[in-house]
Amino acid sequence: MLLIPCPWCGKRPENEFRYGGQAHVARPEDPASVDDEAWAVYLFLRDNPKGRHAERWRHIHGCGRFFNCIRDTVSDRIETTYKPNEAPPA
């Protein structure tokens, strides 16, 4: 079980959280103006890296807030977590 550092609550066990998929996926500004391929990219295409991954989590059984997380998908080690309005670390 992962020990996830919520930016507001500190380290808590994984089962207090809900995984939210890849972070920083931008919704097209004007959905009606994009073609089917671009819309499919937004709906269905996600990064699936073997390595460093930026992802969303939500502390559903805690503060209820969303945040972002950088995790290595091979070791499952969490590099850092940060608040939704913050830029991802380089």
Add this chain to the structure above:
Amino acid sequence: MDSRSSFSIFSLLAHAGGRAWDRQWRDAQPKSAYDVIIVGAGGHGLATAYYLAREHGIRDVAVIDKGWLGGGNTGRNTTIIRSNYLQPESVALYEHALKLWEGLSQALNYNVMYSARGVLMLAHNHHDVQVFKRHVHANRLAGIDNEWLTAEQAKAFCPPLEIGPHVRYPVLGGALQRRGGVARHDAVAWGYARAASALGIDIIQNCAVTAIHRGPDGAVTGVETEKGRIDARRVGVVAAGHTSVLMGMAGMRFPLESFPLQALVSEPVKPVMPCVVMSNTVHAYISQSDKGELVIGAGTDAYTSYSQIGGLHISCETLAAICEMFPSFRRLRMLRNWGGVVDTTPDRSPIIGLTPVPGLFVNCGWGTGGFKATPGSGHIFADTIVRGQPHPIAAPFSLDRFADGRLIDEAAAAAVAH
């Protein structure tokens, strides 16, 4: 095929005195070029190679794998076979596989231990009852055997099952596919490897692909591997959880996410479990291997990962469910648990067919339930590679469906909650 390696009562008698069995397949080293390269020596990849040679006469084929043959999800799954999916496209696909399972041991001259002992999917609440009855009716319209059992009938079919009302999720009934069952997963890989090797196909292990080469026109020209460059005009990627990594080498993103999926086995005991039981709602599935171990399938982790391990709490939750459904199993000890990396698609159906890169074919996205499809998957993928267009059964499972919206939603039929 070398006559000494053909299995029969006579070969069995000949070896009864202790003479060692010969190697069942050649451990090949790569040539510089092949007609077709299959990346991934799991069940699906080996089956593809076998059918390329057997059905289409294409024997200049290499199956290459970064590890050992059958060492990925083929050797890590819980071996359940069934075809009672909801959508007509899926029914055609999985039933095609089931029909091949029924004659596979004879076709390969290798006992894959296919056992049609019945797959019982339990309903624990009103919603389950409605969904499974819908499945039963849809399957009957499609000519697929699937029948509704009451809780008492389920108990009669599977005596160790607890159907009392005093548990959190009581058994309200179940859907039973009698032709469903299990097979020996390793034997499936070994049987296809042996048969493919005998037909002249090179199986190359411990040879990871590090790049996919393309010509000036964008078409595939070969692959770079740990054992050097191998040229081929047609490359089929059958790499399960690592498909995204390989597609990235060809400059493509794929609608796949990789998750660890776990399974575990108990200490071996005498026969106690006559069939396969699956439960989506409490999330557990269980059968008994011929060695006597109870084979238990757990869920995927919540997050994407290539760890091949998974969190222990996932297995523990499944064991809690097993103990509630089968109180007599509570004192059994678990021998070992493990994880595999499964590639899931947004609609929980596989992607089989062409890619935007000419000459590059893909067979992926089987998610948590690919073992059951192994023979059918290999059969239609070989046909797709040979013709350069999707086999009719594979056609609905194209990559295009995510752009045009013709999704094949099997989230309810996939036994694992994602």
